[in-house]
Amino acid sequence: MTQSSPETIYLKDYTPFGWIVENVHLTFRLHPTETRVISRITFAPNPDAPMQNFFLNGENLKLVSAMINGQPCAPDLSAEGLSVEAPAGRFVFEAEVEISPETNTALEGLYMSNGMYCTQCEAEGFRKITFYPDRPDVMSTFTVRVEGSEPVLLSNGNKSSNGDGFAEWHDPWPKPAYLFALVAGDLVNHPDSFTTRSGKDIELNIWVRKGDEGKCAFGMQALKASMLWDEKVYGREYDLDIFNIVAVDDFNMGAMENKGLNIFNSSCVLASPETSTDDNFERIEAIIAHEYFHNWTGNRITCRDWFQLCLKEGLTVYRDSQFTADMRSAPVKRIHDVIDLRGRQFREDGGPLAHPVRPDSFVEINNFYTATVYEKGAEIIGMLKRLVGDQDYYKALDLYFTRHDGDAATIEDWLKVFEDVTGRSLKRFKRWYTSAGTPRLKVKEKFKNGRYTLTFKQETPPTPGQKQKKPRVIPIALGLLGPNGDEVQPTTVLEVTKRQQKFSFDGLTSKPIPSILRDFSAPVILERETSNTERAFLLAHDTDPFNKWEAGQALRRASLIASITTGSAPDSAFLDAAARVARDDSLEPAFRALVLQSVGQDDLAQELHSIGNTPDPQAIYDASETMAQSLAHHLADSLPRLYADSTLSGPYTPDAEGAGKRAFNARILSMITRMDGGTRARAQFSAADNMTQQLAALNALLAQDTGSQETLAFFEQWKGDRLVMDKWFSTQVAFAAPEKAALVAQSLTTHPLFDMKNPNRFRAVFGALAMNHAGFHHASGKGYALLADWLIKLDAINPQTTARMCAAYQTYARYDAPHSTLAKAQLERILATKGLSRDTEEMVTRILKD
């Protein structure tokens, strides 16, 4: 454990900064190890703030000189920053500091990636660049002069001048320091332009390393589509003369919404049919949209403090999901989102890392960029929209944009615009922001004398620091089907607000079949005793695509849980129903692919745990394998036809329809590979002219523990492409059998192309290991030990990525010995590491409290 316990920050302690920052001028003299940052900042007293000492955040900065109003001063320096006596009234603070981008392996602040300078400031990285009040509620205009020999020198805003070895940028929009960005390098651009609806021409660029210019066109299309969509749907226009995107190889996350200068992990912007899968294309489109949408929800209106992170993230995720639904298939997007929500957010919400969407405290804010803040935060917006209706939703959003433009706002401000527009109180609804945990909704039904009654009972299990839970407002989209499959009650939204509540429907001639929680209208766990006949009926007849899919999932889950707990064979009710869907050409291929998709093994562990069973990872794996094998046999006679029908001819295009067909085709191929020894997959692998089909073939082979030749061939073909190489590393671990997964991962770490300093490569191996449920949680403990070895090494280099990956252990207490004891020992070993970062210490401590 580290010497002193890191400090906890509380929401209740919020106080505004004592000064307003009127303007900021920065000069960067770039040098790999001795970059000089010269700042000139005008401060004026903040009339709304209590008296306080003048303190500026600053970490790992070598102070060269400091002045107040042109006079040298001698500030007190600590590991956290600088304090100095501030004069009364307005004053100018100037400082010159030295930093070393080349040795900055944490990838926070100003750092170097393949010879290129770049920055990442959110949440608190600006303090590693210069002394500043590094908090989101301090907003100011920035003028930045970049001096360097690199051909391309970029910062936020519009370019005001440039010359030999320098460029000057001015951003007229006040912004917090976390949105500051600088890039300098030998880059090439993919240029384009966009005319806003008010007729302003915007220059657009995607900047990349030489050689990557052929992979920008799709991202540029996505950017222009996002700009148009935000004008059409939310009435939001872009507000600078230029919008730059830069691709960088070493990046801790997906991308960053810096004002006018978005910085992207190259994996989230570079795309080509030969090197990117359909999933990559969809993700790139969504992330480009997400970062662009932040220009209004995040940048123009930012957060008062980091506790309000969901204000910008939940809303922006919601907006990007609307965008994807509009660009592609809305039901398919919804199903993907729910799979992701259950897999990541429900897992988090049900374990030691559970926290409210708006947390009350944190040690390291970077640990709170979570599925709860992002995805549950987005679900809350979706519920709000469903409760107030589309019209009032957009009215409230208009009010939000006019009332809070230029503000650093709070969740209270956000809810107030809805209250003002609708006249309804959202006091109870607000509990979604303040209370952690996934509500369980028990449903009972009764039918008597033509009256059908549903009784809902809600309960949220305790979460860390929150024992008692008050009832939430749960919007339940409901439809009722008659025995012949007709809809006797079209979708209506019931509002459950109490612990227990009844809803009745009269005038029915026979007992209806309910379709509850259509479109997954609330992030809850529905508990209802139902029969396989009813599930199969909904899979065949439900008009709501989400619940139609859900019925198939429920059938599969019930069968799997029975196999795991009693050893029973896969249920023929599921096999028959799934085969019917697979063969039904009237259904969208994307939907058929989703019905054929297996249930995540971690999801099954979660479900077993919640019904009081200790999950056995190997038993879950075995049952899942048996199920997949049985389904392949069940469909055997149709597989050649289904494969042929879903094989696309002609050139690859990354559209939703083609992607849906290829997804279905990949499921069929994986079934064929279970039976033909890999002949078909090998043929597809050799013939494929796009990454989606090439990788699908390789995955199908690896899943059957074959394909070593193809693995080699894939390497030879793609060793020069770092993003494809990430796929090569990850897929071998992802599809390794449980007893081999840790071994495969370990041997890949000795490969010359393994580079722990590159987060993409590290995640390719260890993210895949953590996702290989039975491999990571193998009874030998090898998975736990290997990951711990590497997390300990990585923590000294990159605390942010290390801390995020500690979440792999968050479910350890679900399992029994030897799993739980072996995992715990590794967590304790990590925590005992000398000099452990605050990030990792917080994560491991929270997990161990379980």
Ligand code: B3K
């Ligand atoms: N706002 C950034 C995430 C920053 C993460 C800092 N650890 C990207 C996004 O959500 O759009």
Ligand code: ZN
């Ligand atoms: Zn975001």
